[in-house]
Amino acid sequence: MSDGAPVGAAVALPLVLAGLAYSAAVMDAAFRTGDGPAAPLRESVLLLLRQRRRTLASDVPLVRIGVISLPVAALLAAAVIPLDGGPGGSRVWNLPVSVVWFNAMEVVAWASLWLAGWGANSAFPLVGGYRFLAQGLAYELPHMFALITASLGAGSLDFGAIAAAQDEVWFAVWMPVAFAVYLLSALAMAFWGPMEHPVADDLGGGAAAELSGPDRLLFFAGRLALVAVAAAAAVPLFLGGGAGPWLPGWAWTLIKTVAVLALLVWLRGRWPVIRMDRFMTAAWAVLIPAALLQALVVGVVVLD
Amino acid sequence: MQTVVFWVLAVAAVGFGVAVFVVDSMARATFALLASFLCVGGELLLLDLNYLGVLVVLMMIMEMLVMAVFMIMYMMNPGGLMPMTMVHNRRAALTISIAVFAAMAAGVLLTPWPHRRGAVPHDPAFSLGEAIMGPKMLVMMVIGIAILATMIGSVVLATDRGRYDRPPGRDGGAA
Amino acid sequence: MNLQVFLLLAAALFAVGLYGALSQQSIVMVMMGLELMINGILVAGAAFWFHIAPGTADGQVLVLVAVTVMALEMAMGFAVVTALFRSRDVDVTDEAGDLRG
Numbered sequence: 131m132s133d134g135a136p137v138g139a140a141v142a143l144p145l146v147l148a149g150l151a152y153s154a155a156v157m158d159a160a161f162r163t164g165d166g167p168a169a170p171l172r173e174s175v176l177l178l179l180r181q182r183r184r185t186l187a188s189d190v191p192l193v194r195i196g197v198i199s200l201p202v203a204a205l206l207a208a209a210v211i212p213l214d215g216g217p218g219g220s221r222v223w224n225l226p227v228s229v230v231w232f233n234a235m236e237v238v239a240w241a242s243l244w245l246a247g248w249g250a251n252s253a254f255p256l257v258g259g260y261r262f263l264a265q266g267l268a269y270e271l272p273h274m275f276a277l278i279t280a281s282l283g284a285g286s287l288d289f290g291a292i293a294a295a296q297d298e299v300w301f302a303v304w305m306p307v308a309f310a311v312y313l314l315s316a317l318a319m320a321f322w323g324p325m326e327h328p329v330a331d332d333l334g335g336g337a338a339a340e341l342s343g344p345d346r347l348l349f350f351a352g353r354l355a356l357v358a359v360a361a362a363a364a365v366p367l368f369l370g371g372g373a374g375p376w377l378p379g380w381a382w383t384l385i386k387t388v389a390v391l392a393l394l395v396w397l398r399g400r401w402p403v404i405r406m407d408r409f410m411t412a413a414w415a416v417l418i419p420a421a422l423l424q425a426l427v428v429g430v431v432v433l434d
Numbered sequence: 435m436q437t438v439v440f441w442v443l444a445v446a447a448v449g450f451g452v453a454v455f456v457v458d459s460m461a462r463a464t465f466a467l468l469a470s471f472l473c474v475g476g477e478l479l480l481l482d483l484n485y486l487g488v489l490v491v492l493m494m495i496m497e498m499l500v501m502a503v504f505m506i507m508y509m510m511n512p513g514g515l516m517p518m519t520m521v522h523n524r525r526a527a528l529t530i531s532i533a534v535f536a537a538m539a540a541g542v543l544l545t546p547w548p549h550r551r552g553a554v555p556h557d558p559a560f561s562l563g564e565a566i567m568g569p570k571m572l573v574m575m576v577i578g579i580a581i582l583a584t585m586i587g588s589v590v591l592a593t594d595r596g597r598y599d600r601p602p603g604r605d606g607g608a609a
Numbered sequence: 610m611n612l613q614v615f616l617l618l619a620a621a622l623f624a625v626g627l628y629g630a631l632s633q634q635s636i637v638m639v640m641m642g643l644e645l646m647i648n649g650i651l652v653a654g655a656a657f658w659f660h661i662a663p664g665t666a667d668g669q670v671l672v673l674v675a676v677t678v679m680a681l682e683m684a685m686g687f688a689v690v691t692a693l694f695r696s697r698d699v700d701v702t703d704e705a706g707d708l709r710g
Contacts, residue, residue, distance in 0.1 A: 192461060227485045227559055234492035240499045241468070248461050248502075263499055270496070287485070287559065440610045444618045451625040451645050455633065467641050470622070474648050477618070478672075480610075481659040486672050490651065493676060497683060501641075504687045508637050508694060520634040522703060527632035535624035542616040552664020562673065565666035573670055577677050584681045588688030594695060 139213060140222045147208050150358035150391060151351060157395045177347040185340050189249040196245025197345045199238055200352025207235035207359045212290045214372050214379035227287045229277050232363055236273075236319045239356060240266045243321070243328055243337045246349065250340035258336025262328035265318055265406040268413035269325070273315035275421035279308040280367045283428050289363070293371025302368040304431075307424040309368045311417055316360035316394065318409070320353055323398035327406045361390035440480055447473035460505045468498040485559035615656030623649030634701045636693075640686045647679045 155170035163169075210228035212221045225231050240263060247259025281287050283305060284295035292301075302309040318325040329336035341349050365371060365386045372379025450470035454463045471494035478487030521527075555561045566574040622645055629642025651672055658668020693699055 189459065189461065192465070195465070225484060225488075226557060227488055230485065230488045230492060234488055234495065237492055237495045241465070241495055244499055244502060245461075245465070248506075260503070263503060266496075266499070437610055440614070444614075447618065447648075448621045448625060451622055451648070454641055454645065455625075455629045455638070460637075463638075463641065467644065470645065471648060474622075474651055477615070477652055478655050481615075481655045482663075483655055483658070483669065483672070486655065486669060486676075490676060493680065497680060501637075501683065501687075504690065505637055508690055509635060520638070520701070521632040522634050524632050527628050530631060531624045531628035534627055535620055538620035538623065539617055542613055542620060547612055548661060550660055551662050554659065554663040558663075558666075558669060561666045562669040565670055566673070570666070570670050573674060577674065580681060581677065584684050588684045591685075591688035592691040 142213070143208055143222050144205060146213070147205060147355055147358060150362070150387065151354035153388065154354045154357055154391050154395050157392055158398060161396055162399045174347055174351075177342075178344055180343045182345065183340065183342040185250050185252050188251045188340075191249075192245045193249035193341075193345070196242045196247075196249060197341065197349050197352070199245075200242040200349060201355050202352075203235045203238035203242065204352055204355035204359045206238075207232050208355075208362060210289060211359070211362050212293065212366055212371065212383075214383060221290075225288075228289045229281055229287045229292070229367075232289075232359075233274065233277060236356070236360075237266070237270070239319060239321070242352070246341060247328075247337040252340050254333045254335070254339045255337050258328045258330075258333050258339065261333075261406050262321060262337060264410060265321070265325065265328060268406065268410040269315040269318035272311045272413055272417035272421045273319065275418065275425055276308040276312040276315065277367070279305055279421065279425045279428050280312075282425060282432060285432070289366040290371075293366035293373075296370040296373065300368060300370045305368070305424055305428055307420050308428075309364075311421050311424075312364060312368065313390075313394070314417070316357070316364070317397065320356035320360055322353065322357050322394065324401035324404045325409070326398075327403050327409075330403050357394055358387075358391055361394055362387045364390045436480060440477065443473045443476045443480070446470075447477070460509045461502065464498055464502045464505050467501075468494060471498070482554050483558055485562065612656055612660035615660070616653055619649040619653035619656065621649070622646070622652065634703055636686070636690050636702055636705075639702060640683060643682060643686075644679055647675055647682070650675045 152170060156167045159165040159169045160167075209222040210225050210231050223231075243262040244259040247255040247257075247262075250256075280292055280301050283301055284292040286292060286295070295301075317323050321328045327336075329338045333339065338346065338349055362383075365383055369386045369390070372383045374382035374385075377385075447470045450466045450473065453466040454470070457463050457466060472491055475487045475490040475494070478490060481487075626642045626645030626647075626649065629645060630639050631642070633639050633642060654668050654671040654675060658666075658672070662668065693705060699705055
């Protein structure tokens with residue numbers, strides 16, 4: 131399976147991911163409330179110290195699995211993303227079909243939300259879990275087509291090879307529709323910003339309503355990690371990986387990741403929450419045909 | 435190392451498979467089945483089938499989550515708050531499945547399997563893609579048509595309304 | 610690991626699934642049994658590919674077909690259950706025995 135996983139990368143990866151997730155939290159606090167960089171830390175400590183609240187006849191193991199699987203999935207998805215953006219560059223798991231693996235790990239969020247919502251034995255979380263399933267069915271197909279389009283352009287299912295194929299022109303430039311669909315579905319898969327209907331305020335917190343204390347911290351940290359991973363994957367997929375003048379590859383990867391992350395976080399404060407049934411209609415009537423057309427155009431160009 | 439991983443995954447796959455029919459809670463049964471599939475995905479990775487292994491992981495997570503919805507819809511006592519058994523013919527079923535397993539195990543152990551021909555290609559996913567787009571194109575076409583037929587057929591079976599009947603309160607529905 | 614242990618695993622999964630498919634009353638649980646049986650077929654197909662003929666992609670194609678069959682089986686199964694449930698509030702195989710024909 132993994133041949134010679136670089137140990138250094140394996141140690142660094144969780145730290146980098148945690149750092150990115152924390153910076154996302156800081157940016158979110160800054161954009162929305164104007165709090166300083168210590169605000170997320172304060173909130174985390176508060177959550178850590180707070181006692182857990184239990185609901186009657188809750189399915190505790192399922193809730194735990196749901197909560198823990200969220201950050202774990204983000205970490206596993208990050209394991210196949212090249213850190214320095216080059217082909218065969220340093221990454222923890224050198225999997226040839228890394229794009230498919232990345233997609234599989236995002237889908238784990240479906241299970242996480244549903245489990246957290248179901249296990250609490252409470253109405254609002256359950257509704258939130260079901261909302262995310264509906265949203266998942268809406269965003270997943272356009273998302274897959276966007277990933278396939280980038281893979282098609284490079285002729286590979288590997289992040290490293292896709293990044294290497296963008297020597298001349300970034301995929302974001304000549305497949306803008308796929309990039310836009312990717313960003314939108316990145317919001318949806320991390321139930322973030324306009325897509326946070328599953329944990330929206332109209333449900334009193336939705337799937338996360340009954341989570342408290344350390345569970346809640348882990349859940350929302352996992353969500354931030356998902357946003358960060360989605361931003362990090364956009365770099366080799368559409369933004370040329372680590373390519374750039376003067377600076378080394380890892381620095382460019384980091385700069386681009388933070389830029390995408392900032393965009394995603396900024397969008398959260400700008401757009402209202404979209405109801406998932408409306409998003410479903412829009413996804414199937416607009417996004418899927420658009421993504422398919424984009425794939426067709428790329429396919430024709432690649433064949434040529 | 436590989437042997438250890440194989441046995442751990444194998445025992446876990448069968449164990450979760452048994453758990454599906456033992457646990458009371460439908461949610462737990464669904465996720466036990468999912469765990470069994472994930473273990474099988476791991477076994478496929480052990481066999482150098484990167485793409486198919488990851489594909490199994492991806493598809494089964496989505497499939498089991500959809501299954502969970504129906505599970506809760508159609509089962510009494512989905513939360514498993516009271517113990518229940520909903521089985522018929524338990525003894526016969528047990529006998530038959532044990533007999534089938536014994537027969538298959540005997541076949542597995544007694545058959546003189548042919549020796550290996552050819553070597554594992556550098557990129558199995560690539561050879562799979564070449565096969566279904568080349569000599570095995572017919573398989574791909576049949577799969578495609580079968581999926582289309584299933585989509586249409588299942589929607590026709592499952593829905594009770596036509597194209598323009600929307601539930602009240604939705605976009606385009608009655609007020 | 611040789612071919613035999615993989616096939617034994619496949620046989621065990623298949624047998625467990627068979628037990629479920631034969632003994633469960635709820636249609637949903639029957640379908641879970643069927644899925645487990647196909648799960649065994651996945652393992653067997655992959656093991657045959659790896660240990661007998663890795664040079665050609667036939668075994669992989671078989672696995673791909675099995676995965677597809679799994680998805681289709683589930684979609685069709687749930688559609689039938691939904692239709693059945695809608696028309697007569699039944700989700701148990703024993704009460705749909707008159708469908709035999």
